[in-house]
Amino acid sequence: MMCKVEVNRIRMRQIILLVWLAFVGVVGSIAITPSVSHAAVELKELYQFRVQVNSQAPRERQQALQEALQATLLKLSGDSQLEGHPLVEQALRNVRDFVVQYGYQQDEQLWLWVQFDQTQVDRLIQQAGSGIWSNLRPQLLVWLVAEDDDLRRQLLGADSEAIVVQQLRNAANRRGLPIQLPLLDLNDSMTVSVIDVWARFMDTINFASARYSPDGIVVARFYRTDPSMITEQQPQRWSGDWTLHIGELRWSGTVRAMDRSELGALVIRDVTDQLAARYRIGSASETLQEWTVTIDQLLRLEATIAAEQLLSSMPAVMDAQLVSYNGRTAQYKLRLQADPARIRQAMDLSKQLQAVTDETEDGDAVFRWVEQP
Structure with missing residues (x-):
């Protein structure tokens, strides 16, 4: 249970935050919750x-x-x-x-x-019964609080040289998961504290995360395992829990290890498993399906060709052909060896394709092309 000093300090921080948000609202229209633009990272x-x-x-x-x-x-x-x-x-x-x-x-x-x-x-x-995860991967911002042997809690940021952070980065690189840690500079320290992250005050965490424009947010906590939970079958002395937020989607999990330094890699493993299960595309079906995709705002021939190449590169897309073009809008016919809904999830992560509507009555999809600088 938190002491009165901690409670009062949290309330004061929340009041300051509300005042600041009110000020921002007067000065200009600024979104305080990071929007998930699905501007994912393209792995090479x-x-x-x-x-x-x-x-x-x-x-x-x-x-x-x-x-x-x-x-x-x-x-x-x-x-x-x-x-x-x-x-x-x-x-x-x-x-x-x-x-x-x-x-x-x-x-x-x-x-x-x-x-x-x-x-x-x-x-x-x-x-082998699995699937291919598209090369478009969501960029995740990781807020990490770790306890030490003396139960002191510390926020670990981008410049941390802690072994647990190094292992977390190595695991993310090995699994193709784009991550970043907060800078924990003056801007962050004025906005978010160890208590905010430990208690998962998501309004505060979202506000602090907005400057990084992530596709998703991971909040992880590492701590000593409760002695009553340590058994011969589960002897791990360190535990961790994590939550993942991407738009309206939520995942959570727990990990345990003998050494604290192992927890970061375990969290990355679990987060990747959850994301890949959602976004990877299998092609167990031997029957090819046809799916029509319409893309608007293709104002240049080069963009039309680039859109066709992007569609062709999606996992389980056997072929993508341009069937019509009127100088602005193009229609493509795709042959798929997977459920179109799975392809749609991968397309939703593209920087260049912005969904305009849900599927039409015929099951087709409509997107808007976004030129990249």
């Missing part, structure tokens, strides 16, 4: 990977190629369960069948760089 080179090696020995090269394929499958699917699938295990034994080219790179360390065959890798993921 998803079928390439680098593995640090000690030598160019054949045995070490084979192990590095297997590690690279495992990492590529994880980044493409976001599916933590994929690694143990019999088809994947077989593919790892025959990893060279999936390699297009590889080579060694030397800087301060020696690296094995490898590029995999996209068609074969995609087929492997689909046959």
